[in-house]
Structure formats: C-alpha cells, structure tokens
C-alpha cells in the first residue's frame with residue numbers, strides 16, 4: 001500500500017490548547033505523525049511516496065474563500081500586533097449573540113476574524129499552520145489520486161487532521177477538511193458517488209455539515225455520543241441529512257467503554273448501508289482515539305480490534321482512501337494505525 005507523507009506537517013507545532021479556560025500542552029503534536037511513519041516503515045508492504053501539489057482550487061470547492069484567506073494571512077497580522085506566537089479566539093460568533101438579527105459583516109481584521117472563522121479554543125493558529133494545513137490537503141489528494149489511478153487502497157498520513165473543519169469554520173485541531181475535499185474532488189471529477197466513513201472517536205462534524213444536503217456523498221460516522229463527547233452539539237442519531245441529502249447521513253453514537261466486539265458489529269451494520277449506497281470510493285477518516293488508553297477519549301478498542309475494523313472495510317470490496325485524523329496515545333498510535341491498515345490490506 002502506498003503511504004503519502006510530507007515533512008511539512010512539522011511546521012504546525014503549537015505548544016498549547018485551551019481546555020475549559022486553562023492552557024494545557026496540546027495533544028495534537030508532530031510526534032503523532034512521526035510515530036506512525038516510523039511504525040509503517042518497519043513493514044515492507046508499505047511504500048512511502050511524496051505528496052503532489054494540487055493547488056488551491058480543490059480547497060476553494062469546499063471552504064469559504066474568507067476562511068482560506070484568514071488562515072493564510074492572520075498569523076502574521078496577529079504576531080505583528082502582539083508579538084505572541086499562538087492565537088485563540090477571545091469571543092466567538094455564538095448564534096444567540098445576534099438571534100433574530102442575521103449575520104454580521106465579514107470581519108475586516110485578524111482579531112475579529114479569529115472568533116468569526118473558529119468555533120472553539122483547542123486549535124491554536126501558529127506560524128506554520130497554513131503551510132502545514134495546505135500540505136495535509138495535498139497528502140490527502142495524492143492518496144486519492146493513487147486510488148483513482150487504479151490502486152485498491154492508499155493511506156494519506158495527514159497532519160493536521162481535518163474532519164472537524166466545516167465549510168466556513170475551523171476547530172478541533174483541524175483547519176481544512178482533508179476527507180471532505182477528497183470526497184468532493186472524487187465525486188465532482190468522476191460523477192460517481194463517494195462514501196466518507198468516519199471512525200475517529202469524535203464525530204466528524206465538519207464533514208457532516210459539508211455534505212448534509214447532498215445525495216452524491218454519503219457520510220457515515222461511529223463516535224462517542226455527543227451527550228458526553230466533543231464536538232458536543234452534533235452527531236446525534238436523528239441527524240440523517242436534509243433536502244436531497246435526506247438519508248445520506250448515518251450517525252452511530254456509542255456508549256462509553258465500548259469494546260471490540262460491539263464496535264466491530266456496529267461497523268459491520270454500517271458497512272451494509274455503505275454497500276447499498278454503491279459508492280465508487282470509500283474515504284476513511286481514521287482516528288485511533290477509540291483506543292482503550294487514549295488520553296482524551298473513553299472507548300475501549302484494542303490493537304487487534306483495529307485489524308478487525310480494517311478487515312470489515314476490506315470486505316466491502318470498494319477502492320478505499322484512508323486519511324489520518326485523531327489518536328493521542330503516542331506510544332500506541334503507530335501500531336494501531338499499522339493494525340488497521342494491515343486488516344485493510346489482508
């Protein structure tokens with residue numbers, strides 16, 4: 001299996017996130033990707049390839065032009081103004097603020113832009129963030145191209161991750177939605193249907209939002225119940241799509257401490273619904289923060305469980321692009337991703 005990789009992820013190396021008002025060391029750090037790379041390099045069935053550059057157009061097809069421009073320019077403006085190196089919003093555009101009054105004008109400076117384009121405080125904007133996020137999209141699109149060129153599977157070692165970024169807003173360690181950009185790119189360039197299967201512990205709110213009213217991209221997510229898990233306000237079973245997209249969104253919230261057997265059974269349930277949708281490609285948002293020892297999550301999967309999950313996806317018999325999302329137990333992240341991809345390879 002081809003593994004798409006770039007060193008440029010290292011340019012996004014913030015120190016902090018804000019957790020319930022307190023700065024703490026960030027969980028989303030470069031060692032996550034480095035550990036995965038080192039683990040996969042021990043197995044000769046994986047071949048590393050460099051990313052290709054796809055330009056800005058595939059990102060513009062999914063994200064608001066104002067969000068893209070903000071991410072490109074805001075760090076320099078904020079750094080010049082304050083001398084600081086990491087930035088979080090101080091106020092966010094909560095819908096209650098302007099209830100009944102419509103939207104405000106677009107922000108005209110980076111300070112007001114922070115709370116306009118970002119919805120939470122776990123996602124520092126740092127000096128190299130934009131370059132790393134652009135490279136992460138290119139990693140994802142290169143992995144997609146490998147499958148479009150005929151491979152049965154590929155893996156994009158994306159960092160920063162993407163699935164919490166919605167069309168108009170970033171957050172959740174994510175800036176551009178790698179999986180959504182890939183799914184839209186495949187669907188629009190081939191005219192075929194695509195499924196995004198999101199198995200990260202956290203609901204893929206950004207991906208759901210982007211495709212909620214579309215019938216050509218199915219979104220399927222297994223995740224910690226939003227009653228107790230980030231991103232809190234989205235990912236309920238009752239959310240099934242709207243308009244033309246009605247029925248194309250499938251949410252499976254899971255109980256705390258869900259173990260391998262139950263998880264694999266739920267995955268097999270949704271696999272049947274993916275087969276029925278008949279996509280040309282499955283894009284997997286792979287998070288291994290469902291691991292029993294993950295520091296920010298509460299499911300209970302094991303390394304062998306990841307191999308079984310990969311086997312379930314392999315059984316679909318559909319070309320599959322796997323993109324890295326979360327996973328924060330650095331000691332285990334490499335072998336867990338390795339196990340999942342080994343199950344997919346068979």
Ligand SMILES: [Zn+2]
Pocket residue numbers: 200201202287289325326327
């Ligand atoms: Zn996650």
